[in-house]
Amino acid sequence: MPANSLLAPIANTMPANSLLAPTANSMPRQLTHSLPTRVARPLIPTYAIDQFQRLDREREVVREVAQAGQQEIATGVEFLQQQAQLWLGRCWFCTQRGLEDQHDLYECRAQTQYGNESPKGWWLRVRRQIKYAAFGGCYGCGMPQSICSRFVNAGSQGHCTYRGLLLSGLAVMVYSEGSEVIKEAWARRLEGLGVSIGNESELVRYLGSRHDGETVKLVHEYIWVRRRWIEYGERS
Ligand SMILES: [Zn+2]
Ligand SMILES: [Zn+2]
Numbered sequence: 001m002p003a004n005s006l007l008a009p010i011a012n013t014m015p016a017n018s019l020l021a022p023t024a025n026s027m028p029r030q031l032t033h034s035l036p037t038r039v040a041r042p043l044i045p046t047y048a049i050d051q052f053q054r055l056d057r058e059r060e061v062v063r064e065v066a067q068a069g070q071q072e073i074a075t076g077v078e079f080l081q082q083q084a085q086l087w088l089g090r091c092w093f094c095t096q097r098g099l100e101d102q103h104d105l106y107e108c109r110a111q112t113q114y115g116n117e118s119p120k121g122w123w124l125r126v127r128r129q130i131k132y133a134a135f136g137g138c139y140g141c142g143m144p145q146s147i148c149s150r151f152v153n154a155g156s157q158g159h160c161t162y163r164g165l166l167l168s169g170l171a172v173m174v175y176s177e178g179s180e181v182i183k184e185a186w187a188r189r190l191e192g193l194g195v196s197i198g199n200e201s202e203l204v205r206y207l208g209s210r211h212d213g214e215t216v217k218l219v220h221e222y223i224w225v226r227r228r229w230i231e232y233g234e235r236s
Contacts, residue, residue, distance in 0.1 A: 057181075057232075076223045077215075081147055083226050084162055086236060093119070093172045095235050105168040112177060123164075123171035126204055130167070130218075133210035142166050142208075142218045166222045173225050182228050189224065 091108050094101035099110050105120055115121055132139055138148035140160030148162050174183045187197040195206045207218040230236075 076220065077144060077146070079226075080144070080219060080223055083223075084143070084147065084165060087169060088162065088165060091172075092169060093176055096178075098235070104164060105172050106164075113175075117175070119168075119171040119175040122175050123168045126171070126200070126207070127164070127167055129201070129204045130208045132208050132216050132218075135213075136208075136210040136216040137214065137219065138162070142216050144214045144219060146214065166218050170218070170222050170225060173229055182225060182232065185228060186221075186225055 089102065089104065091101045091103050091105060091110075093105070093108055094103070094110050097110060105111075105123060108120070111118065111120060113119065116125075130142075132142050137144050138160060141148055141162040141164065143162045143166065148160060173179060174186055183197075190197050190203070190206075193206070195202055197203060207216070207221060209217050211217050211220055
């Protein structure tokens with residue numbers, strides 16, 4: 001895919017966007033990229049206007065993402081620990097929609113997608129296939145051994161505190177309705193790393209592979225996607 005393929009259709013919508021500007025001003029700027037959802041639709045579903053504004057925001061995000069450097073990974077473990085506490089036992093999908101969120105992706109009843117292409121489908125499939133590199137973190141969840149209590153509490157028989165957190169988190173942040181911008185940005189990042197998002201076995205191998213002495217790639221991809229969502233705007 002050419003690097004600027006996402007930008008092309010967005011640029012073409014600009015004249016239409018300016019025509020809609022007076023109506024668009026009646027909506028607060030920060031809400032213009034709110035997630036589409038069947039659960040909590042805006043009172044005035046001005047679909048076309050919303051779409052143009054979203055495309056405008058998408059262009060900004062793509063630029064921000066393109067500028068994101070590798071150096072942020074250096075402080076990743078601390079961030080990861082903080083994020084793990086924030087999302088443990090809590091559904092990211094439902095948080096974004098202001099719904100009751102004290103459940104994991106498996107138990108989520110607000111999901112509107114089913115089957116292979118759904119976040120849950122992706123998660124369960126990848127969870128079955130993934131093999132974490134030896135000494136690359138906890139075998140149960142992929143977390144660095146310094147974070148998962150399975151290792152903290154001495155012994156591999158211990159309970160894995162973060163089981164499912166990284167993979168299901170990635171699944172719901174990338175494959176949900178309303179995650180298209182982040183998915184596109186992540187696909188570009190992976191492409192730059194020589195991994196095709198559409199080639200699942202390749203992606204699974206990559207996620208389970210060793211990044212450095214203590215971590216697997218999954219950890220870093222989770223961190224990367226979390227940061228993109230925080231920059232893009234999310235509820236937490
Ligand atoms: Zn949920
Ligand atoms: Zn674990």
